[in-house]
Amino acid sequence: MAAAFAALVSLQNNLRLIHNHPNHTFPFEDEQILSLRRSVCFLIDFMESYDNSHGVRRETAEALEIRIARAAQVAEDVIEAHMVDQIRCGKTRPSRFLLDLQKVALGMDYMKRKASNVKARSGMLDPPPHSSSSSSAAAAQSTPLPTSSMVGFDDILLKLLDLLTGVPLSRRVIPIQGMGGMGKTTLAINAFQHPCIVQHFDVCLWATISQEYSIQKILAQLLSCMRRSTSGTVGEMRERLYKSLYGLRYLIVLDDMWTLEAWDDMNVKFLFPDTNDGSRVVVTTRNANVAKHLSDCRVAMSFLDEDSSWYLFCQNAFAKQQGCPPELEETAKKIVARCKGLPLAIVVVGGHLRKSPTILVYWENVAQSILYSTGNDEQCLNVLSLSYRYLPAHLKPCFLLLGAYPEDAKIYAHDVLKIWIAEGFIQHSNTCILEEVATQYLRDLFMRNLILVDRYDYKGVYRFKVHDLVRELCLQTAKKEEFLYVFETSGAIITRERRVVTSLTSESILQQVNLRYLNVDLVYIPRPVLYYLPSSISFLWNLQILTIIVPDQSKVIAPYGIWEMLQLRQIEVDTICLIEPLPADQANQLVMRNLYTLFKVENFRLSEEVCKRIPNVRELQLSYCDEVSWYYCPRNLGCFHQLQNLALKFDGNSKWREFAKSLAFPSSLRVLHLNGCGVDWEELTMMVGSLPHLEKLLLLRNSVIGSVWTPVEGKFCHLKFLIIYACHDLVCWNADNSHFPVLRHLYLRNLSKLIEFPSGIGEIATLEHIDMRFCSASSTISAMRTLAEQVELANESLRLTVYFRGDEETMESFKNEVREEGLTSSTNLSLHLLSSK
Incomplete structure (x- = not known):
């Protein structure tokens, strides 16, 4: 049961945090406290072994879980009430507290004895090690993430491609209909991203509808695909979209439409122009009546046949090139048969078994657990419930919390990890920080096919969705x-209120001393303004994540007390000014050892005192807009030996150049953002080219000046991602494959003076993707030539995405040159031409 495990881990984390807190007394040597800690550790082990006992579920244990959850929550309430008394009054009532503590310790000890009896009667095994270990964290770095693919639908995909690119030329609506879990969205994505579709249509737009839809949000999604403004009324947005599409051959996918009301409310006839140019609108829906009403020409999804079901299962259940062990094949085929050809069920069960022991009795238990059903969604839910039942205990609360997000929401991994940590779901590890453990939890859910990754970054999963049936x-x-x-009535979802608060006034902060995650939205206050955090914020003894959103040109001023909030792990404020901590002698100095993320600090003085206070910071965003001064101690930046991700933004004035040149970057750095510092290309190479772990470099607006960049061999040896944006002076880039030997992704934006793309870049063996947007015509065409040369050399792994914009004359000249050289024939090219009008 997720609630029991989450309550136990949260209690364990609280006991550890209080034990290490220098400002609050707690009788940790008391036998009752020691007994409580032992009981919690035992019950956590019990929950893990119970969930890993080959799927054997005991009714007595299930009933016990409810009692364990309640007992752990009561114990946590008692301990936190003690902390509240200390914070508010500076003292506590020891007799009352010890009496309450005795009760909860006895209660937890009773739960321990009951769990021991259940464990002895059922013959449970000890829990296997999981993702909090260093080995699993290392595995997260080395194991490649699988990619989704279509199995058994080749004929349907070909039919859809033919409908999209064939006659008639009038605008055509093509519904894709089938029950939940059949693969409608997967089919639409495969068509949407197919090279022949990208080449055939001028623009391809995607919007997700869902059960509870908003016309304004649908229009915003479509306009965003075309990089158009999403502001204004619904009527204004309609007109803007219609005008943007007029004269273009477009493909629009409307995913997950439930009712005809959604179609009627969109008023498609007056939203998507029909100019007889072969435009298409694809609609995915479960509702057969919706599909029938929209068009007679529809694509009906069918169940997979036996061979395709088996192939899809093996893809997800076994490592590549291994296949099913002979001793498991009969049982495995029984499991596949019970999925009844439903792709989602097969994928999820396969993902679960990929992470499970290859023991015959275990697989037989899985086969017996899959229930037959004559329903549609019910059939799939029965199979999916199996995947939850067999989830390791530490993943269950993390998985269930995903249900709190709206249907079809795009969920950012960074936000989910914050909430998991704040909720206390992540177990402490001696070898990894909580963020790394949480990242592995998310990865495990992905490997089990319980989330659908929408976007990756250098860390792995960046953004994902959850299938509506999941x-x-x-x-x-x-x-x-x-x-x-x-x-x-409203569909609103909440968790235990002590943990997460999304709206809070300064007057009520003192009443919420047990908060772990505070998210304050100040976007509606008048601007520009200085917002002073109240000193009472330091009373939030267990606050781990502080997020504040402010309007543009507004700032948050933090009090001295923020340096006493030792549990803080992440401070993310649009712009925050941190007052330097008061000096303290070595014995009384408070160190924020848990602070790993500190975002958007303005004019931050990196004094020795500051560096000592936050020694473990890993992600840091700084901006400077004051008068240049060595007061900010730029050389001390090198003292952050754990720093991995650094963003530096200057106001663009050339006065910051010498300051930036004096920065000392720590060797631990993996990601670096530079904006407005104005160093030249040679200085940049000397500053950061030798960093041994640098993987991602973003050179943003005016971060580098000068017309010529000639990289130096032996520098940037580990760089995988390079982004150059609005470095307007760059004219000549003399680079080849020896300068960035392991580069994988190259993004060039708004380089209007760049004469030529360096063809030697295309020879980098690891290069996967070049993305050029709004660069000069000559550099864009030379990049297309580089792709053509690589294709001729049988390099099929390199892809090129081009967005080119210009006036009518420039566009015509560009098209003619591209056409004459035959540069658009490659399926590895995605070309988008946008008018500047």
Whole structure:
């Protein structure tokens, strides 16, 4: 049960945090405290072994889980109430506290004895090691993430491609219809991204509708695809979209349409122009009546046949080139048969078994657990519930919390990890920080096919979605286990209120001393303005994540007390000014050892005192807009030996050049953003080219000046991502494959003076993608020539994305030159031509 495990881990984390807090007394040597800690550790092990006992579920243990969850929550309430008394009054009532502590310690000890009896009767095994270990964290770095593919739908894909590119020329609506989990969206994505579709249509737009839709949000999605403004009324947005599409051959995908009302409310006839140029609108829907109403020419999804089902299962259940062990094949085929050709069910069960022991009795238990059903969504939910039942205990609360996000929401991994940590779901590890453990938890959910990755970054999963049937499973299970509270009338979902608050006034902060995650939105206050955080914020003894959103040109001023908030892990404020901490002697100096993320600090003085206070910071964003002064101690930046991700923004004045040149970058740096510092290309190479771990370099607006960049061999040896944006002086880039030997992705933006793309870049063996947007015509065409040369040399792995914009004369000249040289024939080229009008 997710609630029980989450409550135990949260209690364990609180006991550890209080034990290490220098400002609050706590009788940790008391036998009752020691007994409580032992009971919690035992019960966590019990929950893990219970969930890993080959799927054997015991009704007595399930009932016990509810009692364990309640006992752990009561214990946590008692301990936090003690902390509240200390913070508010500077003292506590020891007799009352010790009496309450005795009760909860006895209660947890009773739960321990009951769990011991259940464990002895059922013959449970000890839990296997999981992702909090260093080995699993290392595996997260080395194991490649699988990619989604279509199996058994080749004929349907070909049919859809033919409908999209064939006659008639009039605008055509093509519904894709099938029950949940059939692969409608996957089919649409495969067509949407197919090279022949990218070449055939001028623009391709995508919007997700969902059950609870908003016309304004749908229009905003479509306009965003064309990089058009999403402001204004619905009427203004309609007109803007219509005018933007007029005269273009477009493909629009409307994903997950539930009712005809959504179609009627969009008023498609007056939204998508029909100029007889072969434009298409694809609609995915479960509702056969919707599909029938929209068009007679529809694509119907069917169940997979036996061979395709088996192939899809093996793809997801076994490592590449291994296949099914002979001793498991009969049982495995029984499992596949019970999925009844439903792709989502096969993929999820396969993903679960990929992470499970290859023991016959375990697989037989899985086969017996899959229930037959004559329903549609019910059939899939029965199979999906199996994947939850067999999830390791530490993943269950993390998985169920995903149900709190709206249907079809694009979920950012960074936000999810913050909430998991704040909720106390992530177990402390002696070898990894909590963020690394949480990242591995997310990766495990992905490897089990329980989330759909929408976008990757250098760390792995960047953004993802949850299939609506998987989300429904989360909601049903969370409600059953009393893990989330779901309000039927509004669909609102909340968790335990002590943990996450998204709106808070300064007057009420003192009443929320047990908060772990504080998110304050100040976008509606008058601007520009200075917002002073109240000194009472330091009373939030357990606050781990502080996020503040302010309007443009506004700032947050933090009090001295923020340096006493030792549990803070992340400070993310649009612009924050941190007052330098008061000097303290070595014995009384408070060190924020848990602070790993500090974003958007303005004019931050990197004094020795500051560097000592935040020694473990890993992500740092700084901006400077004051008068240049050595007061900011730029050389001390090198003292952050754990720093991995650094962003530096200057106001663009040339006065910062010498300051930037004096910066000392730590060798641990992996990602570097530079903006407005104005160093020249040679200085840049000397400053950062030798950093041994630098993988991603972003050179943003006016970060580098000078017309010629001639890189030096032996520099940038580990650089994988390079982004050059609005470095307007760059004319000549003399680079070849020896200068960036392991580069994978190259992004060039707004380089209007660049004469030629360096063809030697195309010879880098690891290069996967070049993305050029709004660069000069000559450099864009030379990049297309480089791609053509690489294709001739049988380099099929390199892709080129081009966005080119200009006036009518420039566009015509560009098209003619591209046409004459035959540069658009490669399927590895994605070319987008945008008018500047």
